[in-house]
Amino acid sequence: xxxxxxxxxxxxxxxxxxxxxxxxxxxxxxxxxxxxxxxxxxxxxxxxxxxxxxxxxxxxxxxxxxxxxxxxxxxxxxxxxxxxxxxxxxxxxxxxxxxxxxxxxxxxxxxxxxxxxxxxxxxxxxxxxxxxxxxxxxxxxxxxxxxxxxxxxxxxxxxxxxx
Amino acid sequence: xxxxxxxxxxxxxxxxxxxxxxxxxxxxxxxxxxxxxxxxxxxxxxxxxxxxxxxxxxxxxxxxxxxxxxxxxxxxxxxxxxxxxxxxxxxxxxxxxxxxxxxxxxxxxxxxxxxxxxxxxxxxxx
Numbered sequence: 001x002x003x004x005x006x007x008x009x010x011x012x013x014x015x016x017x018x019x020x021x022x023x024x025x026x027x028x029x030x031x032x033x034x035x036x037x038x039x040x041x042x043x044x045x046x047x048x049x050x051x052x053x054x055x056x057x058x059x060x061x062x063x064x065x066x067x068x069x070x071x072x073x074x075x076x077x078x079x080x081x082x083x084x085x086x087x088x089x090x091x092x093x094x095x096x097x098x099x100x101x102x103x104x105x106x107x108x109x110x111x112x113x114x115x116x117x118x119x120x121x122x123x124x125x126x127x128x129x130x131x132x133x134x135x136x137x138x139x140x141x142x143x144x145x146x147x148x149x150x151x152x153x154x155x156x157x158x159x160x161x162x163x
Numbered sequence: 164x165x166x167x168x169x170x171x172x173x174x175x176x177x178x179x180x181x182x183x184x185x186x187x188x189x190x191x192x193x194x195x196x197x198x199x200x201x202x203x204x205x206x207x208x209x210x211x212x213x214x215x216x217x218x219x220x221x222x223x224x225x226x227x228x229x230x231x232x233x234x235x236x237x238x239x240x241x242x243x244x245x246x247x248x249x250x251x252x253x254x255x256x257x258x259x260x261x262x263x264x265x266x267x268x269x270x271x272x273x274x275x276x277x278x279x280x281x282x283x284x285x286x287x288x289x
Binding site: 020117124 | 195232279
């Protein structure tokens with residue numbers, strides 16, 4: 001694929017646990033054929049997996065919208081996941097993303113959340129922190145009534161870091 | 164000394180095997196560790212920890228070279244296990260060695276993150 005070209009697609013799927021790995025593999029296999037940067041493909045597919053699992057666990061309703069945009073260079077990418085959620089879950093998501101994005105050190109925040117999850121089973125936000133630390137993607141939230149969209153997108157190159 | 168001990172589990176395309184002898188436990192994980200196998204993985208790691216405690220294991224080797232992907236829920240299972248080992252004192256403590264593949268992208272980042280939790284007991288072989 002020439003440097004300036006981009007590939008994008010959208011899917012409407014049921015947020016079921018068994019669908020998550022199927023969709024991640026589809027994203028990996030599709031983009032690997034088009035983008036030379038395997039690490040960038042992995043980071044995007046990681047975001048797809050973790051966001052879809054969040055939807056499988058917490059979404060209300062039977063439809064989740066997934067859209068993925070990827071530039072051939074691997075420098076620009078975004079993953080958007082839209083679903084219905086309860087007000088309580090939206091409030092938790094907002095707090096979690098504010099905390100993760102508010103940290104200047106994504107890897108330190110990731111480690112902190114890992115330690116915090118020790119011995120607890122409930123919602124921890126670890127998947128979102130993983131997207132930011134391991135996936136090197138920024139997170140943002142768009143809310144419209146009970147519809148919530150989580151966006152994971154590429155960081156500017158100056159802010160890249162490694163776990 | 165560990166008696167001969169073995170445990171296996173298979174769920175969807177995820178499979179796990181463990182064998183023990185001479186105070187060493189060998190674990191092999193293959194396939195995909197995602198939400199669909201989280202409960203089984205929790206149980207499997209608890210069993211390994213119990214056996215390691217029982218036989219005063221010195222080292223548990225976890226071969227993940229054929230593990231295509233691990234999600235954050237399953238990483239939490241490993242966080243629990245690492246925390247449980249850290250809580251032990253004396254002979255109850257053992258080392259965890261991850262055997263990884265440089266060609267499986269999640270492994271470098273995720274295993275490094277796990278190792279940072281407990282450098283004193285975790286090492287990674289690539």
